Amino acid sequence: MNRRKWSPLHLALGALFxxxxxxxxxxxxxxxxxxxxxxxxxxxxxxxxxxGLILGSRLGAFSMFVYMVVGLAGVPLFAQFKGGMxxxxxxxxxFIWSFILxxxxxxxxxxxxxxxxxxxxxxxxxxxxxxxxxxxxMYIAYQFWFEAPENLTYTLVWLWMLVPLPKDVVITVxxxxxxxxxxxxxxxxxxMSRKQDAA
Numbered sequence: 432m433n434r435r436k437w438s439p440l441h442l443a444l445g446a447l448f449x450x451x452x453x454x455x456x457x458x459x460x461x462x463x464x465x466x467x468x469x470x471x472x473x474x475x476x477x478x479x480x481x482x483g484l485i486l487g488s489r490l491g492a493f494s495m496f497v498y499m500v501v502g503l504a505g506v507p508l509f510a511q512f513k514g515g516m517x518x519x520x521x522x523x524x525x526f527i528w529s530f531i532l533x534x535x536x537x538x539x540x541x542x543x544x545x546x547x548x549x550x551x552x553x554x555x556x557x558x559x560x561x562x563x564x565x566x567x568x569m570y571i572a573y574q575f576w577f578e579a580p581e582n583l584t585y586t587l588v589w590l591w592m593l594v595p596l597p598k599d600v601v602i603t604v605x606x607x608x609x610x611x612x613x614x615x616x617x618x619x620x621x622x623m624s625r626k627q628d629a630a
Contacts, residue, residue: 488538525568
């Protein structure tokens with residue numbers, strides 16, 4: 432979609448996903464019981480994927496870019512209500528900037544074919560992008576500018592990611608199915624159709 436042709440409605444939806452991603456980053460601060468086995472169930476990736484599936488690749492990616500930039504500007508949108516340029520050197524910042532590509536990849540896959548399982552496939556592809564970029568950034572950060580835990584290895588960093596993997600897979604599949612159901616709602620489908628016409 433050409434950014435010059437985005438309507439006020441589309442921009443409002445993009446802003447909505449910026450807000451939802453910020454809420455998703457801090458959902459365990461607002462709802463403490465959403466911590467299972469010591470692992471917080473954050474919903475940032477869930478909303479980044481939905482942004483791509485619902486808004487499309489370009490607007491979805493742009494909304495995640497705005498989320499990142501506003502957070503870096505100092506607005507406390509990131510996890511634990513953090514914000515500011517210091518996030519750039521955080522070992523977890525790779526997960527934040529990956530949301531831009533997460534939304535783009537998920538949205539691009541859907542633009543080729545809209546079926547229930549393609550929505551799920553697109554969501555899982557977005558999650559994979561999040562894991563690859565975020566985990567590699569974490570390892571590089573610990574190697575070059577952040578104090579690393581003792582005996583840190585590349586394999587160990589990936590083993591850490593096995594802890595949230597089950598809940599992330601479940602949430603990701605739900606995101607795909609939820610987006611598919613949303614698209615079947617006439618009002619939402621009408622918005623999506625207008626978005627495609629403007630592309």
